[in-house]
Amino acid sequence: MALQVNSRGSDVTRLQQALQSKGFDPQGVDGAFGRNTRTAVMNFQRAQGLTVDGIVGGDTAEKLFGSRDRKYFDGVSDFEGGGTVTSPGNVTNGGGWGGTERVANAAKSIAQQMGIPVTSQKRNLADTQRVGSSTSSDHYTGNTNAFAVDFGVSGSRGTELARRIADQYGIPRSNIGTFNGHNVTINGERYRLQLLWQVSGHYDHVHLGIKKL
Ligand SMILES: [Zn+2]
The missing domain is CATH 3.30.1380 (Muramoyl-pentapeptide Carboxypeptidase; domain 2)
Known part of the structure; x- marks a missing residue:
C-alpha cells in the first residue's frame, strides 16, 4: 500500500514534514493526504525526475527519506493518539530497570x-x-x-x-x-x-x- 489521496496517519504526517523540510509545502501538517499534499508530492517528484503520479511508493520514499523501507509508506500508523505505541516497530520494552x-x-x-x-x-x-x-x-x-x-x-x-x-x-x-x-x-x-x-x-x-x- 502506497501513500496517496485519502491516506491518513503517522506516515502521512512524516511525509508532510519531509516535504515541508525540502521546500515543497503541503499547506499544513495534519496527517491527512489531500489535494495540497498531492500537489506537493507531484512537485517533488517532478523536481527529482521521478514519475509524476502523486503517489508515494518506494522510489519517492527513497528520495524523501533516504530509505525504501516500507514502514515509511505502508500507511500503517507507527503510533496512535495519546502516545500509545500500538504497532511498536522497533520500540519495545523489557530487560532490566522495570522494563525500561x-x-x-x-x-x-x-x-x-x-x-x-x-x-x-x-x-x-x-x-x-x-x-x-x-x-x-x-x-x-x-x-x-x-x-x-x-x-x-x-x-x-x-x-x-x-x-x-x-x-x-x-x-x-x-x-x-x-x-x-x-x-x-x-x-x-x-x-x-x-x-x-x-x-x-x-x-x-x-x-x-x-x-x-
Ligand atoms: Zn542524561
Whole structure:
C-alpha cells in the first residue's frame, strides 16, 4: 500500500514534514493526504525526475527519506493518539530497570546509524555526585524503575538526533527543548519518556529518560 489521496496517519504526517523540510509545502501538517499534499508530492517528484503520479511508493520514499523501507509508506500508523505505541516497530520494552532498559534500544539504534556514541547510562551514587547530577535522575541506579541514556553530540546533528528519536517514540517535537515528559504505552505497559536537548545542561548531549509508571 502506497501513500496517496485519502491516506491518513503517522506516515502521512512524516511525509508532510519531509516535504515541508525540502521546500515543497503541503499547506499544513495534519496527517491527512489531500489535494495540497498531492500537489506537493507531484512537485517533488517532478523536481527529482521521478514519475509524476502523486503517489508515494518506494522510489519517492527513497528520495524523501533516504530509505525504501516500507514502514515509511505502508500507511500503517507507527503510533496512535495519546502516545500509545500500538504497532511498536522497533520500540519495545523489557530487560532490566522495570522494563525500561529495552525501551532505549530504538534510540540507540538511531544514534548508532548516525555514528553518535552513547556517553552515559545508569550511574551509581559516586558517579551521580561526580557529574553533578541528582538522585532523582533516571540515570541514578537508586531509581530501579528508570533508565536513561545520553548521546554525545552537539549542534545540528544533536537536533537531528533529537527529532528522529521524538518521531520514533511519538514524542511531540514541541517537547524537545523543554523538560516536559510524554507518556506512552508500549505492549500494555506505561512509561514516561523525557527527551532533553538544548535545555539547561543538555547542549553537548541528547538525553532520553524512561520511567515505568
Ligand atoms: Zn542524561
